Structures are given as C-alpha cells and as structure tokens.
Amino acid sequence: MNLRSFVSFAGVSLVSFASLANMTGCAVGAGEEGEVVDPGASVASDETAELGTTQEALTTGNGLSTCGPAHNERCDAKLPVKISDTKTVLLNKFDITAGRYRAFVAATGGNIRGYIDTHKPSYWNGPWAAALAAPTPTGVGNLWSDVGGYGYDWSVWLPTSASDASFALGPYNWGIAAGNMAATGATGYSGRYSGATAATDWSLYGPGNEGCAVSSYGARTYWQPNGTFPGDDNGYSQAELDKKALTCVSFHLLQAFCAWDGGRLPTAAELNASWGVETYPWGETVPYYADFNGTPVTSGPKDLANYGNAAGAVYASPATVGVDMSNRVSIPGHFAKGAGPYGHADLVGNVIKMTGDISQGTANQTRADGGGTVTVTNAPVVAWHKGGSWQGHQVGASYKFIATNRYVAMGGRCAYDAGAPAASAFPSGFRAEYFSGTGLVAANSKGVRVDPYVAFTSSTYKNPAASAITTPYSVRWTATVKPRYTQTYTFKTVSGDGIRLWVNGTLLINDWTSHASATRTGTIALTAGTAYSIKVEHYNAGTGPGVATRILWKSTTQQEQIIPAIQLTPSP
Template sequence: MMLAMLAIVTMVTACVTACTGTIGGEDGEDGPNAPTSGVQSGDETDVDCGGASAPKCTIGKKCKANGDCTTSNCIEGICKDPTGLDGIKNGDESDVDCGGSTTGAPRCGTGKTCGTAEDCESHVCDPTAKTCKAPTSTDGVKNGDETDVDCGGSSTSAPKCDVGKSCAAHSDCTLDGCDDTKHCANGRSCTQYNGGRSCGVGEEGATGAMHESCCGALPIPNGTTKLDKYKITAGRMRAFIERVNGDVLGWYESNKATLPASAQAQIEAYKAYLPSDRTTFPLGSDYQLGSTIYLPQRPSKTQGCGVGNAASPAYGSHTFHNGSLESEDFAFDQNFRDRLPLNCVPYPILAAFCAWDGGRLETFDEHANAFGTAPFPWGATPIAGGFNNFPDENGPYTQVGPANAGAGNPLGPCPSCDTTLLNWAHTYQVPEGGDPKKPWDYAYWISPPGRFPMDKGPAGHMDIGGLMMEITASTAENDTTTDYTGQQVTQTMVRWSKNGSWEVHAMGNLQWKFAFMTKYGKTGGRCARD
C-alpha cells in the first residue's frame, strides 16, 4: 500500500514538472511567453513586441495592426515611418496628417487641432481652443492668397498693397503696378527697370551711380499741385502701350468716367487721334511713337524723329523702340532707348498716358513754376554752356556759349561757361561718338533723366532746364498747315515749356507753340498730379 501511494506522488510530481516547466509558469516574468523571452510567442507580431501584452514594435518589425507599432503605422505587415499621408495622427502631427514637422505633413486647415501657429495654413492657432483659425485681413500675418501681410490677393478681402510690398499681379497694388521684382511700384508705369527704375545720377554700371524710380512727384513751389520729378521715359510709355495692347482709345472710352475732370478735358476733344492698336498705319501707337510725321511743316521740315538705315540714312533719334516697323536700323537696342526720355510724341497720346498713370499732363505755368524765376533752374550762376556747332568728320566742336544764347550763339565764345551742368547743345554723348557703323542713330546724344544733378528746379524737379522741351496742356490759337497726305488741316496749338533741349534750343523761350499732332526729336513731356 505504501509503495502504491509513493508511486502516485512520484507521478503527480513528474506531471507538474512536465506540464508547467520552471516555477513561475505562463504568467511569470521569464516564462516562454514573456515579452522578454527572446522568441516570438503568444500574440506577439514580432520577437518580444506587438500584440496585447508586449511593447509596441519599432520601425521595420512585423505587425498586424497600427496598434502594434510605435509609429502607429502598420503597412503590409511591417511597421513603417510615420508620414503625412498615412491617415493617422502620428509623429508630431497636431491633427491627422497635418501640422508638426517630422512627417512632412502639410499645415492644418481651419478648425483642425494645432499646437502652434506653424501648424496652421493660416499661421493663426487659437490659443484657447487650440484649433486653426480662418485667415482674415486683420490677423497680422500673410495668409490666404495675400501677397503681403494683410494686403493683396482676394480671399481675405484685404486691401491693396502699398509701394514696396510684395505682389503677384498689378491688381494687388494700390497704384496698379507690380514690378519685375514682384514688389508694388510707386507708379503704374514704373514696373520695369529700364525707364522705370533707371533714373538718377551716373551711367549704368558706373561707380557711384545712384538710380531710383522714374516715377514719383514733387510739389511745385507755392502751389498744391505736384509735378513728376522726371520727364516721361520711353520705357514708361512702353509700359502703357503694352498694358492696353496699343488700344489707347479703347482704354480711354472704358475709363473716362472714372478720370478726374481735369484729365478728361485734356483728352476728349482729341480722342479721334488716339490709337486703337499698335501697327495700323497711320495712327497705330508704334507709328505715333516712331518716325512717322503727321505735320511735315511743323515745327520745321526736319523733325529729327527718323532713324534711317544704310540705304536711307535719315539722321534722327526717336527713343521709343518700335522694331522693324518703319525699316529703321537702330544702333541702340530697346533697353538702351527705354531709359531715355520719350520724344517724337504727339499731344493726344501723351495726355492719355498721364491720365492712365494717375495724373494729367502738366500746364505751361506749372512747368515754369517748377523751373523758377532765375536764368537757370539753380539760379543766376554758374553760367551753363553748350557746344553749338555740330561735330562732323571735318573737325571737333567749336563755339562754346551760354545756354540761353540760342542756336546762333550771338554772344560768341564763353570761356567761363560750364558745359557739365545740363544736357544742352550736345554736351552729352554716351557712348562717346555713338556707333560709327550706324551714324544715323542719334540716341547717344540724349541722356537718361537725372544724369545732370545740377539741372534741377528749386523743388528738386530734374532736367527742368535742359535735355528735352516738354509739351504742355496749355492751348493757344489754331494753326492751319498741311498734313502728311497733302491735305490742309487746322488744329489747336499747344504750348511747349521754356526749357532748352539736347540740341540747341535755348532756355527761357516763351513762344514755342505748335499744332497738337506735331512731333519733334527734342520734345517730350511730364505729368502733373492734383
């Protein structure tokens, strides 16, 4: 009996040992199913990770569900890096697939959870609700489709951007001009460098050159009206023509109701002469701004607008570059010419330009007030001079005389005259001598606005004494003459300013007045602002 009982106890002990293994069993810390056993056991998805009891698996380990992974991202049975496209809030995302910086997720839209402003598309995270706010035009950040902080675009109803602010289109800017650097220009016509930001002292690339916008106006002394600091450049006119595609008449008819009465009055009576496109002869804009002459006897038989070619070397200098339209062989390209003051322009298109640019054409009295009452814009002295005799192959310049002596220089040589003060009577050449292969192109005599810092009026208006005479909106009696077709025409005359020109026209002349379709190689214009 004792032997039988001993046998039973031995069998039970053996069974317990065989069935449970080492002491501690399945629930022990070092059993075969423990998460540190070194083998995949129980519901683990990989060795010692995954499942209900083991730690989550790291990247690259096997998994069955997102919950098996530290990244909460189980793809095709493998724990993967968190991404901004996996449909899960993971990494440092502030909401599902948005916010944070580690998963490449985009910023979160309105209403999504955020931790900082950088989590949000709007860059605005509500500090209380911890949700992204919708962009507004008063939140102090650039959001929505704004082009700068709380301005530009359309989605936030933000106002237009001021000068210098970032822009994407002209419509983003208060002055309707987004320049080539994507900043709002200080004038609708100054959105390009050449003729738009190239005015001022010094030649291109020269040490010490100080260039600035060719737009901007200064008050006239003892008045409330402002006059543009610089003469209108060919580049500024080009900006106008390109924006309206040459249809100046169409632009005027569509916008005249919004123009100030003063600007509208300068154009309305002459609108039949405005171009409707660029290249239809004779009134297309590129003909009006080129060598085509409408009144062959005004102001003389030689207007100096034609730039010829080897077969027909018409010596001239119109600064608006119109390509091969008139079979001209230019020595200087469009960039060069765009920097120069506009010339060879009839009154109607000039008045339309100033209206489009936010102003109107200056009057004779406004220009005279900006010039001042002294013999020269800077006062009575120093005395300016110029080279009256045109150089040719037979010899150098001769006859230096006072700038107010006139073309005949009746006062004779003037050893004390200073020829560096203003562009008058051929005192400027860049490049020196022009292009000897194309001597018919006289554009090298014409200085870009601002190159003569002494030539400024009491209020700072540049080139007010020389460079180009200026067409004004002040009218005079009618003139009857012959037009380019041989027909007799009668036109109102407009007055030209009292300053001289790069050729030989003297300052102080109060008599210049010509029919409104007159063009001249030594005459341009300037806008006024009320």
C-alpha cells in the same frame, strides 16, 4: 534730312543736322556718360521727400528704376511744388522715359483710345474743343474738327491696337487715315495718308513727325524691333533706349499716358514754379551751349544740363552709331547739379517739356510729301516750356507746336493733383513767421507759413507764392539744411536793413542795422547729408519795394544758388 524744312517758331528756324555727320566722334566729358566729376567731393542725396507711385506693374527695369545721377532711382518719382499759399501740385521729378511709355503700351495692349474712352478724365475734351472752335483754321482746311463723327474728342487721335501704337511711335507721318474718316469714324492710322481727299488734303498736311527718322539724323528713343520700319532701324538696343527720355511723341499720346498714370500734363505756370525765380533752375551760372549746328555759343560748365548738345559735346552715350542721334538724349536726372529748387531734374535741356496749355494759334505745318511747309492759322497749338533742348532750342525762347504733330526733341512729364501736400504743411523750405514792426515781437505775429526758399525780388517784393508784406515788418526763417557735399560752404545774404544768419548755432552773418541793399557772407565746414539747423532773421524798416532779399550758398562744387527747398525741412 534738313530740319530747316520742318518748322520755325517765333522767328527761330531749325537747321540741318547734316553738318554734324563729321562730329559723331566728339568726346564725352570725364566721368560716367559725360558727367563731369569732382573726385574730391563727397555727394549725398536725400530722396525722402519723393511722393507717390504710378500704375506700372513693374517698378524696376530700364526706364523704370534707372533715373538720377547714379541711374538707380525710381523714374516715376514725384516731388511737390508750392504754387501759392493755397495750392500745391506734384510734378514728376524726371522726364517720362521710353521704358515708362512702353509699360503703358503693354498695359493697354496698344488700345490707348479704348483705355481713355472707358477712363476719361474730367479735363479731357474741354480745352481741345475750345481750341477747335471758330474761327476755322486756314491754310489746309480744318483738319482737326469733328473727324468722322467722333466729336471734338482728343481720343480720336489715339491708337486702337498694338500695331497702331507701334506706328504712332515710329518714324513716319501718322494720323487718321483720310480714307477711313467718313466711313469708319476714323479708326485707323496711315503712314502716308492714302485715300486723301482734296477737301482735307491729308496726304500733304496731315499730322506729321519731324526728325523722328533715325536714318536721317533724327532721334527716336522708343525702340522697336529691326524691320518694323524698313530702312529705319534703331541704332541702339532697347535696354539702352528704354532708359532715355521719350522723344517723338504727340500731345495726345503724352496726355493719355499722364491720365493713365493718375495725372495730366502740367501747365507752363506749374513748370515755371518748379523752375524758381533765377535765370536757370540751379542759379545764375551760364551753362555750356552750342547751336543747332553744334557751334559753341557759351563755354560754361557741361555738367549742369544736356543743353545745346546736337554735336554730342555734352553727352553722347552709347557711342554714336551711323546717323542715329538718339544717343544725344540723356537718361533723366543724369545732370544732378542742374536740379531746380524743388529737386526736379532736367528743367533745362534734354527734351522740350510739352505743357497742357493748348489754344488756337499760328504754326508752320510740314507737308508730308516733302514739299515744304504751309502756315496754318487758328490751329490747335500747344505751348512748349521755356527750358530749351538737347538739340539747340534756347532757354527762354517761345515755341508753339501743332498738337497732333511729333518732334525729335519733344517729350514731357506729368503733374498730379491727387496726393499733393497742403500748402500750409508743405514739406520743403523754411518755417517763416512774420511780424509787424522791426522787433520780431511775439505779440505782433502776423502768422506762420512755409516759404520754399527766400528770394524776394525787386520786381515783386514777395516770396514765391506769397502775398506782399506791408513795411515795416520782420521775419524769422528756421529750418534744417542738408548740404550735398562735404566742403566749406559760403552763406550769402542780399538785403536792405537788418539781417543775421546762424548755421548749426554759429552766427555767420550779423548786420542788424538799417541800410541800403548790401551783400554779407559767412563760411562754415559742413558734411554731406548731415542735417544742420539754420536760422535767419530779417527786418525791413520801410526801405521800400525796390529792395531784394535773398539767401544763397555755394561751395567748391556747389554753384552759387538760392538755398533750394529740396535741401530744407521746415522747423516744427
């Protein structure tokens, strides 16, 4: 199988896995399933900020309670993200696992369409109908229009039985059988689109899967019994695969899962907010990355993300069986050091995060008969988030994908509006009180808010989700901070004008003078999991919007990063 024949987006082509056939013996790094371990570091995790539960009847089991670095956390955990001073959202801490999706299929009996038809969220059809409005897609005809009289309804792309659901999550091309379209209202699925007509040409261009055949260097983590798809049995057990992030799933199947779970697919803006303001969610440290052929491009740490891992150099568990690449997909949360500022795992790598951003666009559609691709304009396309994948998609690259297709490295997580904390009472970050003037004078207070972290940037000169501050001003940030490691930490400030920082009552940085942007540091020994007070005071006398203000930390094991919200609790 040659992935180059699949699709290319934004000028990026996917290349063959065939060259990886001799790489399946690549070693996994030291530690459990590829995790690089520092034997001298003590680690503590704080899960008290995780919110919410799902509709799953079971909360323990493979893919339900096997996430996180120790593979013992609830996979349905949610963590809040502050979008603005008036808006927050809950976002799954982990990518959706194959086990969680299996629970969804079991709960609906595979009749996912029936469930959605009787529990349809208010957001269900509007974006889909807009994406299908004029002009008509060209290249294959409008395959996504009012199919079988079902209207512009996403539900038509959902299975109606256990066998349909099995097929929809299998290795073959799937979609609405052309022969059923007019006669039965598009109720069935067909692996090869038998009965296709010249007008729609489903046999050539119907919704397809790309890279989901595990007999051809694909990766499909939704396990099904041997013989379900002759010649394409999973190489690994259900127990192993249920723990992994779900792959080879379409926009509609994921959106339906999120609706069942009380949420929706997140927007790119929401995922960007969870990422933070640095180059990577964990900071500026460049991770290891290899291209689609497994050729190393960067030689950074391998314990930050399952990123550029086509050859299995970062993660390959269990041991490779044949040409089934599903073992390259990791258990969500395995790479703890790569979490974002709010605590979300795997924002870089593992599976590409599908967003809820659907629109008309241009994409290359694969012919189901293996005869190459066709360019389709004005098709319903979904934006992928910028985080890259295990397969080799790079951070920051822009991709769009036809909504009805599935892909070898595509998965996602859900966002939830219900239960999100009020922005004014956000549970993670600094209590921030702003003052006019440089003196932190109580009578000049301009109000209090929660700043998830301190990262004024030179381009925006404002904190995340905050409006700009008029100079001169001063600010006091207070919180408790919990380090993850028992080590000596270096605290670092980058600012123009006055800055001072205390940890546990000890003054570590003291430069209360007007000056151009400067870096200051101080060190202190901390114990993992212990809450320490932290206070930062800063003034800006009017040096202008070109000056950045940032508060960072690092230790032997902790890479340098802006102190993340997940490790901070605002002072009362």
